[in-house]
Structure formats: structure tokens, C-alpha cells
Amino acid sequence: MRAHHVLLALVSVVSVSAQSLPVKKIYGVNIGNWLVMEPWMMKNEWVAMGGEHCDTACSTCIGSEMALAQSLGTSVDAVFQQHWNTWFNQTDINKIKAAGLNTVRIPLGYWLVEPLVNRTSEFYAKGGLKILKTRLKALKAAGINVILDHHALPGAAAINxxxxxxxxxxxxxxxxANYERALVWAAVMTAFIHLDADFASVFSLQAINEPVQDARQTPVLGQYEVDFVKTVRSIEQSIGVFVSGQKLPSGVASSLTVSNTILAIANSPKANISTSVRNALKKAQPMLVTLIYANGARVTKVGSTRKPLFTNFMEYYWQNSGQANPADAASGPQTYDQHLYYNFGGVAKAHTETAYMTHLCNLDRVAKDTAVRNTPVYFGEFSLATGWNATDSFLNIWADAQKLMYSQSSGWIFWSFKIEDGQDEKRQWDYFETLKRGYMTQNPASYHNSSVCATYKGKTT
Structure with missing residues (x-):
């Protein structure tokens, strides 16, 4: 009975006509390999946990989070809890704060909302939501803003x-079916962000990370983008947070409790939502009552300080071949995410210092995104990795140039905050290590040489 009372408080109404990002410029790091594991980032620990490193595709051995969870059987929760507690903790938060960073992006899996997992065919550890809540509380205390990223979706949205x-x-x-499970995830997470005080530093919810780039292979992804926004805004309306011009559907009383308002919106013929959104709201409602209480949420009343979330998508040019424009899904504040890695190829014409610098210093991606209304846009993933064994002197230049060009957008978020000690990748993928070696500057807004691109501007390769 006490669990049911968690969502019974009546709500006040907040309307927001215009909304800015919480910082003038985003300077951040991704909390990679924490609640979504990537074995390449912790090669020794992965093996110690029971994982394997595949010689070919990662599907051919115990090379993914689900494969490891399945292999561990009844010990899975304890093994994963150990990793969660040690990989990202208060020491890391203190280092992020000391580095002058103002934002973190936290990759999450759909299995964080445990009722979404089909335990007969899907295998993931339990307890992630509670550890996320603990770390969010610490990030809030440190004054660090948070983007929660739906990185790993039901059924997997990326190939191998x-x-x-x-x-x-x-x-x-x-x-x-999996779209709808992702929408339930969005509903649950939106409610947590607004109702649990420990989530108060979260300002953005990302719908999907790096979908298949050929839009011909992602049917109805554009509709998912629309439905994601509708789901987030419907939950916010039930809590009393409205974007400009929106209100409760006709016939839905403002005096209802949060829990009942969710169902009323789902059942209202006047609500401008799809069948998938209606189904997601109905499935999310009982989960919210159970999960918020079970995870020790300190529910706070929604007051004048709460603002609508920024819904977030990969920017338009991430996909090709007739893709939908995520700007068409916008209803209220929305941001767009660029990812740019030169080391994987397909960006600069060659893996050389000149080719990299020439391409980067003439980058037109922010202008192109602005032209299709994908703004504000930020670079949510990049690293110092190159296609060759770069010298220290080049990595100083490479860090400056990337920061300079990506700062033409709303900011940047480095991948990742750390890599396991002893790995070759640490030098170019570990933000703390780049600071230690002097590639990145202690003040993220400063440069070794702010004219680093001067000799490359206007050139082509």
C-alpha cells in the first residue's frame, strides 16, 4: 500500500515557453563501460569477470553484456555489482569536477528498467537503477549536469x-514490439527524472544511440522519434510540467493524481498520441509505482523549478538514404548529437596528419545541421584516436583542433572518462590520461594554441 502512495501527490503546473541549455557551453565526458559494458575498454577485468575476447565478431564468444550475464548464472548480480561500484565512483566524480567539466553523458541499457526484460530469453544483471540513483545524487552534489542516453535498446539497434x-x-x-518497450523505458525514466530528487541534475534524455546508418534498414525509425517525444511530454503533463502551448487533453482533470493522470492520458480519445504511445503509458504506469518505491526514491513535489526535458536524437546526417529528420519530432526543447571518430576511416581521405587536420579545420557539420533545424547540436562522442601511432606533439595539436571545431556547436563530450590501466588505448581514449599527458588542457575551454587551424583553413585534400 505504501508503494501506491508514492505517486499520489497532486501536482502543480509549470509552463515553459523557451528553454536554454543548463550551461553556456557543454564540456563533458561519457561514463562509458559502466552500466553498459564495452569489453575493449577493460580487457583484463572483462576476462576476470568471465568474459572472452572474440577473434572475429563479438557475437562469436562471451563478448557482450548479455552473453556474460547468461554465462554467469546465479552469480551475475554480485559480479556486476562489483564492477558498477568500482568502475565509476565518488573518486571519479571528484576528478571530473576537478577537470572543470560540467556535463556527463551516461549510457544506459533498456534492462535498467527490469520489468522490460524477458527473463526467458534475455539475460542482464539486476540492480542497475539503484546504483545509477546513487551516482546521480553525487553528481548533483558536485554540480555536474547529466544526459541519460538510451545506449542499448531492446533487441539491439546496431550491428555486431x-x-x-x-x-x-x-x-x-x-x-x-521493441519500439514500444523503448517507449516504456522513456516513460519510466522521465518520471524518475522529475519525481526523484536524486535525478534533478538530469536535463536531457537521449532516445537512441547510433542506429544503423542506412535508413532503409531502420523502418519507422522516424515514427519512433515522434513517439519518443510524445511519451516524454505525456509523462511530463501527468506530473504538471508543460512545454509552451500544451495542456492536458480535453476531459482529463487537472485534479487527478500523477498515477491516474497517466492512465487518463493513455485512454483519452482527445490525446494526440499514437497507439504505441498509449500502450507504453499503460504499461509504464504500474512499473512506476513499483520501481520508484523499490529503489528508495525521495519523491519531491514538482514546483516552479522543474523544466521540460531536452529530448535528444542523433543528428539528421548520422543516417543516409531517405532518413527522417528528427527535428520534425520536436515538441518543446530538443538537442541533437554528433559523433565523429577519424580513426575508423570514412572521414578524412587518409590516415595522415595533414588529411586529418585539413578535414577537421574545414568541418561544416554544424552549419549543415543548422540548415536542417538540428540545433542546438553538440558532439556527444569523440576521442584522440588516430589511424596510426601518433606522436605526443600531434596529439596536443589534435586535441586543440577538435575542441576548437566542436566548440562551434553547443559543446563536446569526450569518449570516455577512463580506460583500464595498462591498455594501449588509454593514451587516446581516457580523458583523465589525456589531462595527465597534457594533450587536453586543465581548463576545458582553453587551448595550447587557439590558432591551430589557421594554416589549414580553406584547403582541401
Whole structure:
């Protein structure tokens, strides 16, 4: 009975006409390999946990989070809890704060909302939501803003990628059933962000990380983007937070409790939402009552300080071949995420210092995104990795140039905050290590040489 009372408080109404990002410029790091594991980032620990490193595709061995969880059997929760507690903790938060960073992006899997997991065919550890809540409380105390990123979606949204949680050559996310599970996730997380004081530093919810780039292989992804926004805004309306011009559907009383308002919106013929959103709201409502109480949420009344979340998508040019424009899904504040890695190829014409610098210093991606209304946009993933064994002197230049060009957007978020000690990748992928070696500057807004691109501007390769 006490659990039911968690969502019984009546709500006050907040309307927001315009909304800015919580900081003038985003300077951040990703909390990679924490609640979504990527074995390449912790090669020794992964093996110690019971994982394997595959010689070919990561689907051919215990090379993904689900494969490891399945292999561990009844010990899975304890093994994963140890990793969660040690990989990202208060010491790391203190270092992020000391580095002058103002934002973290936290990759999450759908299995964080445990009732979404089909335990007969899907295998993931339990307890992630509670540890997330603990770390969010500490991030809030440190004054660090948070983007929660739906990195690993039901069925996997990417091909043979560790970050999808399940390594598969045939992703199954692009189905109506898995879309709806992702919408339930969005509903639950939106409610937590607004109702639990420990989530108060979260300002943005990302719908999907790096979907398949060929839009012909992602049917109805544009509709998912629309439905994601509708789901987030419906939950916010039930709590009493409205974007400009929105109100409760006709016939839904403002005097209802949060829990009952969710169902009223889902059942209202006047609500401008799809069947998938209606189904998601109905499935999310009982989960919210149970999960918020079970995870020790300190529910706070929604008052004048609460603002609508920024819904967030990969920017338009992430996909090709007739993709939908995520700007068409916007209703209220929305941001767009660029990812740019030169070391994987397909960006600069060659893996040389000149090719990299020439391409980067003439980067037009922010202008192109602005032209299709994908603004504000930020660079949510990048690293110092190159296609060759770069010298220290070049990595100083490479860090300056990337920061300079990405700061033309709303900011940047480095991948990742750390890599396991002893790995070759640490030098170019571990933010703390880049600071130690002097590639990145102690003040993220400063440069070794702010004219680093001067000799490359206007040139082509």
C-alpha cells in the first residue's frame, strides 16, 4: 500500500515557453563501460569477470553484456555489482569536477528498467537503477549536469556492436514490439527524472544511440522519434510540467493524481498520441509505482523549478538514404548529437596528419545541421584516436583542433572518462590520461594554441 502512495501527490503546473541549455557551453565526458559494458575498454577485468575476447565478431564468444550475464548464472548480480561500484565512483566524480567539466553523458541499457526484460530469453544483471540513483545524487552534489542516453535498446539497434548490449548481425530493435518497450523505458525514466530528487541534475534524455546508418534498414525509425517525444511530454503533463502551448487533453482533470493522470492520458480519445504511445503509458504506469518505491526514491513535489526535458536524437546526417529528420519530432526543447571518430576511416581521405587536420579545420557539420533545424547540436562522442601511432606533439595539436571545431556547436563530450590501466588505448581514449599527458588542457575551454587551424583553413585534400 505504501508503494501506491508514492505517486499520489497532486501536482502543480509549470509552463515553459523557451528553454536554454543548463550551461553556456557543454564540456563533458561519457561514463562509458559502466552500466553498459564495452569489453575493449577493460580487457583484463572483462576476462576476470568471465568474459572472452572474440577473434572475429563479438557475437562469436562471451563478448557482450548479455552473453556474460547468461554465462554467469546465479552469480551475475554480485559480479556486476562489483564492477558498477568500482568502475565509476565518488573518486571519479571528484576528478571530473576537478577537470572543470560540467556535463556527463551516461549510457544506459533498456534492462535498467527490469520489468522490460524477458527473463526467458534475455539475460542482464539486476540492480542497475539503484546504483545509477546513487551516482546521480553525487553528481548533483558536485554540480555536474547529466544526459541519460538510451545506449542499448531492446533487441539491439546496431550491428555486431558491444555497446548494444547484445552482439548480433541482425538487430531486432526495428520492430513495433521493441519500439514500444523503448517507449516504456522513456516513460519510466522521465518520471524518475522529475519525481526523484536524486535525478534533478538530469536535463536531457537521449532516445537512441547510433542506429544503423542506412535508413532503409531502420523502418519507422522516424515514427519512433515522434513517439519518443510524445511519451516524454505525456509523462511530463501527468506530473504538471508543460512545454509552451500544451495542456492536458480535453476531459482529463487537472485534479487527478500523477498515477491516474497517466492512465487518463493513455485512454483519452482527445490525446494526440499514437497507439504505441498509449500502450507504453499503460504499461509504464504500474512499473512506476513499483520501481520508484523499490529503489528508495525521495519523491519531491514538482514546483516552479522543474523544466521540460531536452529530448535528444542523433543528428539528421548520422543516417543516409531517405532518413527522417528528427527535428520534425520536436515538441518543446530538443538537442541533437554528433559523433565523429577519424580513426575508423570514412572521414578524412587518409590516415595522415595533414588529411586529418585539413578535414577537421574545414568541418561544416554544424552549419549543415543548422540548415536542417538540428540545433542546438553538440558532439556527444569523440576521442584522440588516430589511424596510426601518433606522436605526443600531434596529439596536443589534435586535441586543440577538435575542441576548437566542436566548440562551434553547443559543446563536446569526450569518449570516455577512463580506460583500464595498462591498455594501449588509454593514451587516446581516457580523458583523465589525456589531462595527465597534457594533450587536453586543465581548463576545458582553453587551448595550447587557439590558432591551430589557421594554416589549414580553406584547403582541401
Amino acid at each position: 556492436q558491444m555497446f548494444a548490449g547484445l552482439c548480433t548481425p541482425t538487430p531486432q530493435f526495428y520492430t513495433t
